[in-house]
Amino acid sequence: MSGRNRWMSAALALALAIGVFAAFPAEAQEGKSRGRWEYRFVCLSSDGEARPGSLSWNSARAELDDDRRADGERPLWRRWLGTGGTRRSLRPFQAAGPVKSPRSAPGKFGPYGGRFVPETLIAPLDELTGAYEAARTDPAFLREFHHYLTSYAGRPTPITRCDRYAGACGGGVTLYVKREDLNHTGAHKINNCLGQVLLARRMGKMRIIAETGAGQHGVATATVCALFGLRCVVYMGEEDIGRQALNVYRMRLLGAEVVPVAGGTRTLKDATNEAIRDWVTNCRTTHYIIGSTVGPHPYPTMVRDFQSVIGVEARSQIRRETGRLPDAVVACVGGGSNAMGIFHAFRGDRRVALIGVEAEGEGIRSRRHCASLGRGRPGVLHGSFSYLLQDRDGQVTETHSIAFQGFARCEGIRPALEPSHALAYAKVWIRENARRRGRRPLLLVNLSGRGDKDVHTVSEALR
Amino acid sequence: MTGAERLRAAFQPGRTALAPFFTAGYPDLWSFARFVLAASRTGADVVEVGLPFSDPLADGPSIQFASKTALDGGMSVAGAFSAVRRLGRATRVPLVLMGYANPILSFGVRRFAAECARADVAGVIVPDLPAEESGDLDEALADRGVASVPLLAPTSTAERIRLAAGRAKGFVYLLSTTGVTGVREALSPELPPFVARVRRVTRLPLAVGFGVSTPAHASALAGMADGIIVGSALVEIIRRAPSRDAAVRGVEARLRSLRRALDGRRRRRV
Numbered sequence: 001m002s003g004r005n006r007w008m009s010a011a012l013a014l015a016l017a018i019g020v021f022a023a024f025p026a027e028a029q030e031g032k033s034r035g036r037w038e039y040r041f042v043c044l045s046s047d048g049e050a051r052p053g054s055l056s057w058n059s060a061r062a063e064l065d066d067d068r069r070a071d072g073e074r075p076l077w078r079r080w081l082g083t084g085g086t087r088r089s090l091r092p093f094q095a096a097g098p099v100k101s102p103r104s105a106p107g108k109f110g111p112y113g114g115r116f117v118p119e120t121l122i123a124p125l126d127e128l129t130g131a132y133e134a135a136r137t138d139p140a141f142l143r144e145f146h147h148y149l150t151s152y153a154g155r156p157t158p159i160t161r162c163d164r165y166a167g168a169c170g171g172g173v174t175l176y177v178k179r180e181d182l183n184h185t186g187a188h189k190i191n192n193c194l195g196q197v198l199l200a201r202r203m204g205k206m207r208i209i210a211e212t213g214a215g216q217h218g219v220a221t222a223t224v225c226a227l228f229g230l231r232c233v234v235y236m237g238e239e240d241i242g243r244q245a246l247n248v249y250r251m252r253l254l255g256a257e258v259v260p261v262a263g264g265t266r267t268l269k270d271a272t273n274e275a276i277r278d279w280v281t282n283c284r285t286t287h288y289i290i291g292s293t294v295g296p297h298p299y300p301t302m303v304r305d306f307q308s309v310i311g312v313e314a315r316s317q318i319r320r321e322t323g324r325l326p327d328a329v330v331a332c333v334g335g336g337s338n339a340m341g342i343f344h345a346f347r348g349d350r351r352v353a354l355i356g357v358e359a360e361g362e363g364i365r366s367r368r369h370c371a372s373l374g375r376g377r378p379g380v381l382h383g384s385f386s387y388l389l390q391d392r393d394g395q396v397t398e399t400h401s402i403a404f405q406g407f408a409r410c411e412g413i414r415p416a417l418e419p420s421h422a423l424a425y426a427k428v429w430i431r432e433n434a435r436r437r438g439r440r441p442l443l444l445v446n447l448s449g450r451g452d453k454d455v456h457t458v459s460e461a462l463r
Numbered sequence: 464m465t466g467a468e469r470l471r472a473a474f475q476p477g478r479t480a481l482a483p484f485f486t487a488g489y490p491d492l493w494s495f496a497r498f499v500l501a502a503s504r505t506g507a508d509v510v511e512v513g514l515p516f517s518d519p520l521a522d523g524p525s526i527q528f529a530s531k532t533a534l535d536g537g538m539s540v541a542g543a544f545s546a547v548r549r550l551g552r553a554t555r556v557p558l559v560l561m562g563y564a565n566p567i568l569s570f571g572v573r574r575f576a577a578e579c580a581r582a583d584v585a586g587v588i589v590p591d592l593p594a595e596e597s598g599d600l601d602e603a604l605a606d607r608g609v610a611s612v613p614l615l616a617p618t619s620t621a622e623r624i625r626l627a628a629g630r631a632k633g634f635v636y637l638l639s640t641t642g643v644t645g646v647r648e649a650l651s652p653e654l655p656p657f658v659a660r661v662r663r664v665t666r667l668p669l670a671v672g673f674g675v676s677t678p679a680h681a682s683a684l685a686g687m688a689d690g691i692i693v694g695s696a697l698v699e700i701i702r703r704a705p706s707r708d709a710a711v712r713g714v715e716a717r718l719r720s721l722r723r724a725l726d727g728r729r730r731r732r733v
Contacts, residue, residue: 114595114596115593115595115596116564116591116592116593116596117520117591117593118520118521118590118591118593118614118616118638119590119593119613119614119615119616119618119619119623119627119638120616120617120618120619120638120641120642121618122593122616122618122619122623123616123618123619123620123623124618126620263524263527263531264517264518264527264531269518270518273518273519273520276520277520277521277523277642277643280520280521280641280642280643281641281642281643282641283618283641284618284641379565379568379569380563380564380565380568380591381518381565382518382520383520383591390565390569392569393539393540393541393566393569393570394516394540394565394566394567394568394569394570395516395517395534395566396517396518396565397517
């Protein structure tokens, strides 16, 4: 299995907790569902064939049913909903307002989120929360943020209709992809980095740290630090450094210091630990830019808000082009930032299914996958309570995925490995929905980044 | 006696308590047990037992290494309890568990508290469970007469100090500096004013840890704190020792020198 690739995340996806469960308001409990949420596993083989995982969603559904029975017939998500997640805290970034959360539990989404960090970090997190709440209601800050999104990152990114790929998947469905790959630095990560670096400047922090797995978040962080002349230190697992030499070089060219992390599994999970350790030590002078919807409050909220521009744009673009909303929005879920970014604007749309795709790696029954939502269970990692892959004793396990996919030859767009999972799932969705009665199904996929960084990994996989 | 009372008794007036830290199962279960017994013979007033975790984000390289070694050797929460149960019978020194939130949640908070009581554990420290999140565990431990020991950092505000002092049982754990565990050259200059700030809020004993390693640190702290916690320095001694026996001797020697340094200076409250 020379081409296995550990995908995106430390197997945390708070995105789900935030975007989805909180997307069901109180009336959902009376049976009127608003957005529909599903999660799917996709296994991608090197011949470009996408198939449902060896543990298909039927068995996943069976497990959900088991949970339902155990809990007196209440569906799983309703139980998760039970304890909170206020509507007000979900207002889009544009509608400025303070982050509202119960005083006893700052930044909780139902039971998820929170702050599970050493005491040292509570004061800097309070400072950050205060600064962020002030910034998100400050028109000057919003103007500045949108200025950099348009003049520097290149927003708005277009949506592209992909008829050849849809045809290759069987046709009968209109497919659009949101072109986050056209952002400066090649992925959606720049949105959040711009927002956070502007915030860091407001707080007077001159040193920036970040963690990175595949390197996209590290490159985006190094880029914005170069733009504003801030010192930048990026933590990256030694395994990842070996796999993503191109991105390591890009970060160094941008003036960032890339620190190899040799501890633990030597991947993103441990790079994040190391970044948190740095922040604990230097919290008075340093801002830590987290790239995923993970970490202690206020990070998940903040990353969601900064990334929500993806969905806001995509929703109005697809309405303009097709006159209606899509039947489904598909995004890959690892750390959750691109999924959260595109889903958030659709959370109130009853008829839009929001589908997060997790990588199945070598199979969900194997231990080499990264379907933390599908196969993980709730726990505490990197400062928040969410789903994670862990063993019986609460020790956190590694994540794996393999992926390759034939989108490039149909559309001339080379997606990164992460959104390849979403595109592979699109194929499954097209096959399932092509013959549906009524109007032609409309699918929107978030193409969160381009594949330059993965050329080496893919060529190894194909060998 | 409850855990809190046993811990308070361990901090005797006129004597700065010495609390060595050992990771359960490092370098192996048998040696770990020998270290705990050796420490209780050589002047330790409290022994802290670390529960290993895959992602110890409050720990520096030494204790990360110890955790990983212990996990690779098969250590688990249940395994640590079975060792601690026996040690609790073999020594009168109160044992305090220090572990991260996730293994405890995974084990089950109430079950964890019950096991603590069964193993005669006096207190529990969870570095990634601040006051906002610790309610369930505090309650479960209190029901079983086990003390929850909160941590405070130099960045803690007056309000946080009051919050922690309110939930503290037994003693309060003060971090000597911002940062992770690990051997450091000198103590932070911000430590004395920090200790004084906490002292104004609580009458509980204050133990200082993180970066406390040498007899020089110990004698500096003897006049300031009610106890010191030494962890990474001991891990380093164990790691460098040519044999397990040498490791035990090395640990004993360091604890004796720390004890002498603590006793060499009359205790004076700041």
